[in-house]
Amino acid sequence: MSDPVIGIIGGSGLYAVAGLEGAGWRDVDTPFGAPSDALFEGRMNGMRMVFLPRHGRGHRHTPSSIPYRANIAAMKAAGVTHLVSVSACGSFRDAMAPGDFVIVDQFIDRTFARDKSFFGPGLVAHVSVAHPVCPALSAACAAAARAGGARVHEGGTYLAMEGPQFSTLAESRLYRDWGCDVIGMTNMPEAKLAREAELHYASVAMITDYDSWHPDHGSVQIDEILKTLHGNAELATAMVAALPSHVSGGGCAEGCDRALEHAVLTAPDARDPGMVERLRGIAGRVL
Numbered sequence: 565m566s567d568p569v570i571g572i573i574g575g576s577g578l579y580a581v582a583g584l585e586g587a588g589w590r591d592v593d594t595p596f597g598a599p600s601d602a603l604f605e606g607r608m609n610g611m612r613m614v615f616l617p618r619h620g621r622g623h624r625h626t627p628s629s630i631p632y633r634a635n636i637a638a639m640k641a642a643g644v645t646h647l648v649s650v651s652a653c654g655s656f657r658d659a660m661a662p663g664d665f666v667i668v669d670q671f672i673d674r675t676f677a678r679d680k681s682f683f684g685p686g687l688v689a690h691v692s693v694a695h696p697v698c699p700a701l702s703a704a705c706a707a708a709a710r711a712g713g714a715r716v717h718e719g720g721t722y723l724a725m726e727g728p729q730f731s732t733l734a735e736s737r738l739y740r741d742w743g744c745d746v747i748g749m750t751n752m753p754e755a756k757l758a759r760e761a762e763l764h765y766a767s768v769a770m771i772t773d774y775d776s777w778h779p780d781h782g783s784v785q786i787d788e789i790l791k792t793l794h795g796n797a798e799l800a801t802a803m804v805a806a807l808p809s810h811v812s813g814g815g816c817a818e819g820c821d822r823a824l825e826h827a828v829l830t831a832p833d834a835r836d837p838g839m840v841e842r843l844r845g846i847a848g849r850v851l
């Protein structure tokens with residue numbers, strides 16, 4: 565069994581991680597273009613860790629312009645096995661308050677202006693995302709977040725919207741009626757791509773606001789979000805430091821690391837050689 569390598573994709577408010585030993589930034593490129601930024605690589609409590617700020621340092625990428633495929637391909641090429649997404653989000657539930665963490669276990673994908681798959685014409689594959697997160701890694705994140713002092717809700721449905729504008733009041737009420745718990749703009753297609761890349765993936769959503777549905781809180785405003793982000797980032801930093809004590813290598817009940825086992829449909833002699841070459845780093849195990 566190979567040693568786990570933890571990847572962290574930091575969202576709004578989390579542009580660096582503290583405490584990585586021997587760490588440095590490394591510029592990388594992928595067959596899907598450059599990722600959002602260089603990779604920050606080092607060791608946390610002896611375990612290899614790779615950090616990538618999703619919007620880039622200085623927050624240069626919009627949710628729609630983030631190079632999701634390059635980000636996941638860069639993590640995979642860096643040897644990451646366990647990928648933790650950290651995101652800011654709005655809440656649809658009274659009980660999920662600003663400052664709380666939600667360990668997301670389901671998504672509704674309402675994004676429409678993003679590349680959603682590594683595969684395509686000449687190399688077709690269909691993976692299951694019925695259970696889109698890794699249960700073992702999610703449990704590890706919950707334990708690490710609690711150890712870092714966060715109030716944690718295990719399980720929650722994340723509505724991924726295109727943005728960059730926040731939702732209208734009608735949309736906010738609709739998503740709440742659909743049974744969604746939190747809303748953000750970035751976890752899709754990230755989670756789908758992580759599954760295609762056979763990575764264990766977990767999503768830690770840090771609540772910054774009540775979106776716009778809440779009668780006592782009015783419309784979501786970015787200045788309110790920014791006030792909450794600072795405290796959330798400190799809790800996230802503590803969670804990241806605690807993660808190596810809770811992550812172990814090997815498989816999981818979902819079989820994240822075998823997701824492509826029967827997924828490729830294109831017959832070997834019908835495959836586009838250029839696509840096969842491009843997908844080598846993602847799907848080489850089954851090609």
Ligand SMILES: CSC[C@H]1O[C@H](OP(=O)(O)O)[C@H](O)[C@@H]1O
Binds near residue numbers: 577650748750789
């Ligand atoms: C800071 S408000 C909106 C912005 O924050 C979230 O980003 P991320 O998921 O990367 O933390 C949200 O999805 C929006 O992109």
Ligand SMILES: Nc1ncnc2[nH]cnc12
Binds near residue numbers: 654655730776784789
């Ligand atoms: N209310 C909200 N909607 C979408 N993305 C968010 N990120 C933080 N709060 C959000």
